[in-house]
Amino acid sequence: MSNQILIPKLAIVGVGLIGGSLALALKAAGVVGEVVGIGRGLANLEKALELGVVDRITQDPAEGVADADLVLLATPVLTLTEMASRVLPHMKPGAVLTDGGSVKGSVARAIEPLVPEGVHFVPGHPIAGTEKSGAEAAFATLYHRRRCILTPTAQTDPEALRLVRRVWETAGCEVVEMDVEKHDRILGAISHLPHMVAYSLVNAVSSYDRYEENILEYSAGGFRDFTRIASSDPTMWRDIALTNRDALLEMIERFELSLAELKEDIRGEKKDRLYDFFLRSKQSRDAIL
Amino acid sequence: MSNQILIPKLAIVGVGLIGGSLALALKAAGVVGEVVGIGRGLANLEKALELGVVDRITQDPAEGVADADLVLLATPVLTLTEMASRVLPHMKPGAVLTDGGSVKGSVARAIEPLVPEGVHFVPGHPIAGTEKSGAEAAFATLYHRRRCILTPTAQTDPEALRLVRRVWETAGCEVVEMDVEKHDRILGAISHLPHMVAYSLVNAVSSYDRYEENILEYSAGGFRDFTRIASSDPTMWRDIALTNRDALLEMIERFELSLAELKEDIRGEKKDRLYDFFLRSKQSRDAIL
Numbered sequence A, B: 001m002s003n004q005i006l007i008p009k010l011a012i013v014g015v016g017l018i019g020g021s022l023a024l025a026l027k028a029a030g031v032v033g034e035v036v037g038i039g040r041g042l043a044n045l046e047k048a049l050e051l052g053v054v055d056r057i058t059q060d061p062a063e064g065v066a067d068a069d070l071v072l073l074a075t076p077v078l079t080l081t082e083m084a085s086r087v088l089p090h091m092k093p094g095a096v097l098t099d100g101g102s103v104k105g106s107v108a109r110a111i112e113p114l115v116p117e118g119v120h121f122v123p124g125h126p127i128a129g130t131e132k133s134g135a136e137a138a139f140a141t142l143y144h145r146r147r148c149i150l151t152p153t154a155q156t157d158p159e160a161l162r163l164v165r166r167v168w169e170t171a172g173c174e175v176v177e178m179d180v181e182k183h184d185r186i187l188g189a190i191s192h193l194p195h196m197v198a199y200s201l202v203n204a205v206s207s208y209d210r211y212e213e214n215i216l217e218y219s220a221g222g223f224r225d226f227t228r229i230a231s232s233d234p235t236m237w238r239d240i241a242l243t244n245r246d247a248l249l250e251m252i253e254r255f256e257l258s259l260a261e262l263k264e265d266i267r268g269e270k271k272d273r274l275y276d277f278f279l280r281s282k283q284s285r286d287a288i289l
Ligand SMILES: NC(=O)c1ccc[n+]([C@@H]2O[C@H](COP(=O)([O-])OP(=O)(O)OC[C@H]3O[C@@H](n4cnc5c(N)ncnc54)[C@H](OP(=O)(O)O)[C@@H]3O)[C@@H](O)[C@H]2O)c1
Pocket: A013, A014, A015, A016, A017, A018, A019, A039, A040, A041, A042, A044, A045, A074, A075, A076, A077, A079, A100, A101, A102, A103, A125, A126, A127, A128, A129, A130, A132, A133, A134, A135, A137, A233, A236
């Protein structure tokens, strides 16, 4: 890994799992000068400082980004536009704004018109995460061997795109570029849909009240692993559900058809079709092991 | 752990994950004399012998159970009745038959009428497993700190029930007794439904063909972990889906309602309701961590 300074001054807006882990990864690689943590609550910022995730903290976005070379927005998706509007007017000429939001279409469309002359915006999304939140959840190796998707638009500056690519590569990612619409549909399928399914499953099972005891206590490893993602932050997922609405509704309907097919085969006791349904699924799943 | 012989001769019909792991656990505890492995295919039986899971193998159930004190049936659910009919007439007086099948109502109803005078049957189900199959998947600690549910009926001999309870406790389980109907509904909710959902999810996502590439390649840890249970054996799950049909259809319908509620809130952009849906789920899930 390089230890040449790539980013003399980095500002992270929202020092949680995503923002904090990027700060730690770049520090570990020795490619950043100072890291400024910008946040809403003081408690999380102080934790971030104490853990060495950032070098300096502030609750004033304007002051925090004033001489930053790169600013990463890593707050919940629905807050990204407002945070962008608060930092963009204070960024220095030549500085680059990027984000790690899980939805890209609505974010890019809302932020691009706000970008002043001389400042650049590169929308991005690292495909990595855990179900934990906050500065304490951050760790330097979160991005190792993960993909990061950058979604440049017609307005994206090629030089700024190259810088953001190098940053994520330095953090350990394989960087892929695609358009925002494709990003939102693919993530709707492989990430947003599974979360909706897991949340719905936990609610369906935990509200089952035929017996007095809590039946979740009988659940073995399978259920626990399967539903771990339903422990993720409700605000983050509310925002994703709202901002990737159309792709998500399309995928929920595909999933409903798949489950309805299975249900009809169970109802009709279709032995061979059931075997085939489970086998096809197992083969697809095993192919990504 | 005791090393007094509890079972001088144990016969395992179906030396896979469930049967093989019980054999290994009882051997490790020093409570069995000889373990006979009975199976269909020679390859798996030879593997079991080579790995020390069993001490002797045979493809002839009648011969294999002839002087066994305890016989465990651990083949797929739809084969349990036939296997029972093949071993019961050859079991010695006082011997006990038990099983590890994932569904209990249909199994108990079908096997009980076949049990000859002097031989006893105790239906059971260890709530433990992985997505792997066969003798190679077996390991001695599979049952450590897991629950095992025994579902005695009006016909169950109390002495035989006590023996089977001691066997599973020796393997590391906390043993719980409940009636067959309750077992099938609870397992339908916490195990069978999640498997149906995971299989349907993988099929829905892997058949998504809007883009040329295989979108599953973008899936991060979340999707992989979440869908691990969809790698389970298709025969096992076909049999469970068919034999626990009614409880499973009830649970699939509950789940469909839960997902439909979420879908309508996404469609209607109901911010507060979405937050509440995800929060409720997170709280239920976190309670079983
Ligand atoms: N977690 C994942 O798996 C994952 C993966 C890829 C991308 N993402 C995206 O990355 C972003 C951050 O997610 P995360 O997992 O890092 O979340 P996180 O750990 O909860 O961190 C979010 C940070 O944003 C701050 N914040 C929250 N609400 C805010 C508001 N209304 N205004 C200003 N700051 C606010 C929080 O600080 P306070 O404590 O002060 O509120 C916190 O430091 C989201 O856009 C998410 O979609 C997440």
